[in-house]
Amino acid sequence: MNAASQGVSSEGCRLYLITPPRLDPATFRDRLAEALDAGDVACLQLRLKDAAQDEIKRAVEVLMPIAQARDVAFILNDDAKLAHALGCDGAHLGQTDGDHEGARKLLKDRILGITCHASRHLAMEAGELGADYVAFGAFFPTDTKETVHTAGTDLLEWWSEMMEIPCVAIGGITAANCAPLVRAGADFLAVVGAVWNHPEGPAAGVRAMNAATVRM
Numbered sequence: 102m103n104a105a106s107q108g109v110s111s112e113g114c115r116l117y118l119i120t121p122p123r124l125d126p127a128t129f130r131d132r133l134a135e136a137l138d139a140g141d142v143a144c145l146q147l148r149l150k151d152a153a154q155d156e157i158k159r160a161v162e163v164l165m166p167i168a169q170a171r172d173v174a175f176i177l178n179d180d181a182k183l184a185h186a187l188g189c190d191g192a193h194l195g196q197t198d199g200d201h202e203g204a205r206k207l208l209k210d211r212i213l214g215i216t217c218h219a220s221r222h223l224a225m226e227a228g229e230l231g232a233d234y235v236a237f238g239a240f241f242p243t244d245t246k247e248t249v250h251t252a253g254t255d256l257l258e259w260w261s262e263m264m265e266i267p268c269v270a271i272g273g274i275t276a277a278n279c280a281p282l283v284r285a286g287a288d289f290l291a292v293v294g295a296v297w298n299h300p301e302g303p304a305a306g307v308r309a310m311n312a313a314t315v316r317m
């Protein structure tokens with residue numbers, strides 16, 4: 102996230118919400134509005150895995166205005182060109198999601214986030230090429246995605262002491278387990294299940310995450 106444009110302070114730890122991997126925009130729109138109206142959400146990442154481009158475009162058309170109307174940055178996963186073409190606020194790219202340098206040039210002052218797994222080296226590379234944030238994970242077991250890399254709080258501590266660029270923690274994060282990540286210096290906690298699978302619904306999920314991310 103661009104710290105200035107998104108009102109991000111280095112003192113706070115904010116919620117970075119990611120959509121479920123499959124959704125029907127026509128029905129999901131109300132759940133999304135309910136979640137975003139429940140508390141503080143810094144950004145929403147549209148992460149539709151295995152979806153055709155038409156399906157992603159339709160989801161952006163329906164969901165982006167809901168986020169942007171609430172000052173929630175709308176970030177598209179995996180595809181910087183599509184993010185640019187559709188007017189998204191930014192893109193999130195993994196290590197195999199195309200040309201990071203080209204994406205940085207294309208997105209100019211829009212947000213570019215890069216997955217760095219548990220690697221200091223990848224994070225420094227991402228920082229050098231101008232990423233707006235680096236993402237580390239997975240911190241905990243997750244049902245949302247197969248875990249290949251696991252990260253520890255030492256990485257967050259090191260990064261936040263050494264670097265100005267915000268860091269995002271991801272992977273199995275819930276209100277119940279996130280306190281060490283907040284203490285270690287995570288600027289954002291990215292979650293899917295903690296909100297969309299919350300037993301009392303997504304609004305309760307956002308409220309619980311907000312309550313848990315207050316840095317002591």
Ligand SMILES: Cc1ncc(COP(=O)(O)OP(=O)(O)O)c(N)n1
Nearest residue numbers: 178193194195196216236269271291
């Ligand atoms: C905030 C954030 N961090 C990490 C990821 C994972 O990206 P990637 O490694 O490209 O995996 P997929 O999400 O594409 O399956 C992310 N999406 N968001």
Ligand SMILES: Cc1nc(C(=O)O)sc1CCOP(=O)(O)O
Nearest residue numbers: 238239243245272273292293294
């Ligand atoms: C999309 C994603 N990327 C990860 C990584 O480690 O890079 S973990 C993950 C899934 C996050 O979902 P949940 O909050 O439900 O665990």
Ligand SMILES: [Mg+2]
Nearest residue numbers: 179194195198
């Ligand atoms: Mg990806």
